[in-house]
Amino acid sequence: MGLTLKKDYVEFFTNNRSEFQDNLLNEAKNVRNKIEEIQFIGNIDLLNNAHKLVMYALIGNKDELDMFAEKEGISWASHSLTLAFKLEWVQAIRRTIWRFLQRYDQENPINEPNNFYELERQINETIDQFLNTFFLSYSEYKDQLIEEQRTLVENLSVPIIPITSKVCVLPLIGHIDMSRSSTIEEKVLLEISKLRIGTLVIDLSGIAEMEPEVIEHMMRIIEGANMMGCECVITGLRPEIVRKVTKLGLTFEHKANTKATLQQALEDYFVS
Structure with a gap:
């Protein structure tokens, strides 16, 4: 996918950010009612982070994506946030991205069909990579917390x-x-x-x-x-x-x- 086309996609999603956000909230109905709670509990801005993931998916910056996913995993693990909500949210982002890309192609019919296959691979691989890194980071940090708690309990149970x-x-x-x-x-x-x-x-x-x-x-x-x-x-x-x-x-x-x-x-x- 050419640099010019990437810039066009980024510009399209940036210009339609508010509408994308509304569509995403309608897509992720269970998470929609938890956004303020998650913001309060873990200081996690789901909407802003969703736009970050969209940009990573369009641009394909895997190194920054991994850092972003690791940070997210630690945040969710440290505040014991529900993984089911995260999975629903990310899959809703994936579906909303494709809905807006379809709309972009309808508004710009000169786009070559071959670009679709490369774009499909890049976006889905990027989101899958985000999920994999997120869950690994979440699990590792959760295991670390459990081990620290186990050690604390053991020390408290043997108070010399x-x-x-x-x-x-x-x-x-x-x-x-x-x-x-x-x-x-x-x-x-x-x-x-x-x-x-x-x-x-x-x-x-x-x-x-x-x-x-x-x-x-x-x-x-x-x-x-x-x-x-x-x-x-x-x-x-x-x-x-x-x-x-x-x-x-x-x-x-x-x-x-x-x-x-x-x-x-x-x-x-x-x-x-």
Whole structure:
């Protein structure tokens, strides 16, 4: 497609921008009612971005198109905007482009038919490229956010609190399954090495129940801490857990000291 024809197309769409916008809004009925909401949530100007995509499709600047699509993907992912709306919007842009190109050819019949095939390939490939890059960027950024949130949740679920330069407290609450106990093991051993913890007080007063395999895993965590030179103190053991420990034939003897409450441990180890 010649440069002159490209300029003619660009000029045609620029001069008819307002009418193109009206047609696009009629084409994308579901998105039309969400434009202001998307602008408010993500500071995303759908109409202006639609015209940018039209220009990229007509001119064929793939490098700038990729940068534009990547930015759009990150914006939609970071604000958790619905992908169904984006897909509907872009396909509506595609259909509206072709409707206006048909109108251009009707108004300019001297246009050579062979140009249609090149134009069809360029526009559809450009829009497809935009969608591919957009979805890749969206997915990668979403995966990054999920990983960051998972790490945050893991850190919050294993809150090791320094009391002195050598003493830390690990208050555990809620349900502990094998997945969480593995996270506890990883975090405990890492923090013992990082903070050079000499005494770790593990408070279990917020744990109402533990499965036998979790209890055995917790014992191994304590043994691992001991091997790294860290003394463990267990506080807040509930009767239900104590019965399970004894039923399994396990004991904290030579592995950890036990105290009835966290307050008692703090008084015995840090006040006196």
